Amino acid sequence: MASQASTAVPGLRALRRPSLTTPFALILIGGVVFWLIENLIKTPSDFYANFIFGATNGFLYALIAIGYSLVYGILELINFAHGDVFMLGSMMATTFVGSTVLGLTAGGSWYVLWPGIILALLITVAFCGTLNVTIERVAYRRLRNAPRLAPLITAIGMSFILQNVGLIWKGARPISTRSLLPQGSIFTIGGVGYTWSEFFVVLVTLPVLGLLVWLVQRTRQGKAMRATAQDREAAAMMGIDVDRTISFAFLLAGSLAGVAGVVFALYNTNTSYLTGFRTGLIAFTAAVVGGIGNLPGAVLGAMLIGLLEGFSDGLSWHALGSAWTEAVIFAILIIILVLRPEGLLGERTPEGG
Numbered sequence: 001m002a003s004q005a006s007t008a009v010p011g012l013r014a015l016r017r018p019s020l021t022t023p024f025a026l027i028l029i030g031g032v033v034f035w036l037i038e039n040l041i042k043t044p045s046d047f048y049a050n051f052i053f054g055a056t057n058g059f060l061y062a063l064i065a066i067g068y069s070l071v072y073g074i075l076e077l078i079n080f081a082h083g084d085v086f087m088l089g090s091m092m093a094t095t096f097v098g099s100t101v102l103g104l105t106a107g108g109s110w111y112v113l114w115p116g117i118i119l120a121l122l123i124t125v126a127f128c129g130t131l132n133v134t135i136e137r138v139a140y141r142r143l144r145n146a147p148r149l150a151p152l153i154t155a156i157g158m159s160f161i162l163q164n165v166g167l168i169w170k171g172a173r174p175i176s177t178r179s180l181l182p183q184g185s186i187f188t189i190g191g192v193g194y195t196w197s198e199f200f201v202v203l204v205t206l207p208v209l210g211l212l213v214w215l216v217q218r219t220r221q222g223k224a225m226r227a228t229a230q231d232r233e234a235a236a237m238m239g240i241d242v243d244r245t246i247s248f249a250f251l252l253a254g255s256l257a258g259v260a261g262v263v264f265a266l267y268n269t270n271t272s273y274l275t276g277f278r279t280g281l282i283a284f285t286a287a288v289v290g291g292i293g294n295l296p297g298a299v300l301g302a303m304l305i306g307l308l309e310g311f312s313d314g315l316s317w318h319a320l321g322s323a324w325t326e327a328v329i330f331a332i333l334i335i336i337l338v339l340r341p342e343g344l345l346g347e348r349t350p351e352g353g
Helices: 002-016 021-042 044-075 082-097 110-143 149-170 196-218 220-230 232-237 242-268 275-290 295-314 322-339
Strands: 185-189 192-195
Touching: 021 044, 021 322, 044 082, 044 192, 044 196, 044 220, 044 242, 044 275, 044 295, 082 110, 082 149, 082 242, 082 275, 110 149, 110 242, 149 275, 185 196, 192 196, 196 220, 196 242, 196 295, 220 232, 220 242, 232 242, 275 295, 275 322, 295 322
Parallel strands: none
Antiparallel strands: 185 192
């Protein structure tokens, strides 16, 4: 009895010990909310414009961040080459929707423009999905049982290889495509118009995310992915083809990168061989903030990072400006990792992941 009491008391004290991080988190959140409210009151048009800009970028980051989470959730691998797969997808989309192949023009007939965009989307998705599966087969599969540092370094090396592929393919200068999407406003809020190009990002992203959720939650292949992510050895004993399931996860992640590449090319109208590094790094940050391996967390993290980027870039009252945006994003990442290492929606594991 004495030994039980001696072991129980420290446990009770650990549960009751107050955490110093909770007041700090509340102060930080309160400060950010106060800053946003002040900007909304002082310059509402700037607030609305940057909210739309940030939310649109958040949807784009979500497509890429989910790719990171899919691979990490099933293989516990951070695929740093994922951002460069997205970059090559944006180059492929620019090639097909520009004058090189399809020759689409702005203001053309909808029955020519939209089928052309859909065709470019299908080709880019197939290209990026196949590329990602090939990367897994060639570079990662033999390293599954290796120390974790080996596949991590391999992923970084593959990222540089794909960057150089983009450099050789399109050159060092940014490439651009025509602005094909309608330029008018759908509606206005606070005097700021919500354009068709911004709505295009949402129009593509939301159905893709919905289809992904259905596929993971309702289909047989999705159940195999969840079983493999939980325990690969047990999944194999239950008759699941683990190699095929992992390849399917890479196919999905690459397809999402392809969708993001098309959306990026049509929304931003320019890309370069370095696009994947910055955009992929921000999307990876979003996945970590939301909880790496958690799909809803990746979407939440992407929206938060997108809004933070928009507000930091464009708000006028006590905003640091675009030169400090990336520093602010990664400072928030560090703070969240300190306060909640598993991310906003992630689950705490024995390893602390």
